[in-house]
Amino acid sequence: MKQVYFKITACLLAACFIGLAAHSQTVYDTIINRTDSILQAPVTTSSLNSNVASYLTTYQSNGSFSDLDYTRTDIAFPEIAHVENRVMYFAMAYTRAGSNYYNSAGMYDTILTALRFWYQKNPAALNGVDWYYKQVRDPQALGRILCLMRQGTVGVPQSLQDSILDRINNLNPASSYTGSNIQSVAYHYILGAALRQNST
Numbered sequence: 001m002k003q004v005y006f007k008i009t010a011c012l013l014a015a016c017f018i019g020l021a022a023h024s025q026t027v028y029d030t031i032i033n034r035t036d037s038i039l040q041a042p043v044t045t046s047s048l049n050s051n052v053a054s055y056l057t058t059y060q061s062n063g064s065f066s067d068l069d070y071t072r073t074d075i076a077f078p079e080i081a082h083v084e085n086r087v088m089y090f091a092m093a094y095t096r097a098g099s100n101y102y103n104s105a106g107m108y109d110t111i112l113t114a115l116r117f118w119y120q121k122n123p124a125a126l127n128g129v130d131w132y133y134k135q136v137r138d139p140q141a142l143g144r145i146l147c148l149m150r151q152g153t154v155g156v157p158q159s160l161q162d163s164i165l166d167r168i169n170n171l172n173p174a175s176s177y178t179g180s181n182i183q184s185v186a187y188h189y190i191l192g193a194a195l196r197q198n199s200t
Contacts, residue, residue, distance in 0.1 A: 031190065035191065045096065045098050048093050048099055052101060059086075062113070075129065083114075083118055083142055088141060088145050090110060090111045094107045094149070094152050095152040108152070111149070119160070119163060135185060136184045136185060140191075143192060
């Protein structure tokens with residue numbers, strides 16, 4: 001998966017350097033579409049259907065998963081799987097033609113409920129959780145889910161998207177990091193700019 005995320009970051013940075021100076025909407029669409037393509041490519045439809053069906057067995061009506069302990073604040077934070085694997089797979093299945101859940105109204109509602117639950121959970125505010133999960137992995141996963149949902153018949157409501165992106169934007173800026181962490185943090189800011197079609 002690290003190779004996949006590296007490819008996404010490389011493509012996003014290339015698109016930004018090539019076209020963001022012109023503030024072209026096409027560049028924003030390119031970033032979103034390439035993110036979708038790179039995420040979808042390694043996963044077969046059969047595997048996607050199987051994983052989603054498995055995740056749904058533990059999905060609860062409030063948007064949580066019964067096998068995840070949301071009271072934990074371990075430094076490793078295993079609950080990141082909520083968005084990093086499960087809701088992301090839901091979004092991939094909802095937007096992939098040929099999947100069992102393609103443009104399914106039920107899956108759409110499941111995704112929104114799970115996103116709203118996670119937003120209320122607000123992992124960035126949890127004490128004890130490693131900064132990398134709060135400042136990098138969580139916002140990256142959310143940005144990718146929002147990009148995936150742009151490929152569906154109905155995307156994430158504007159109000160929910162704005163709430164998620166506003167919270168991400170209020171995290172520490174990329175300029176406060178050094179080394180590879182700058183790229184990691186800049187990645188979700190690039191996704192947010194593409195989703196809002198705003199280079200600033």
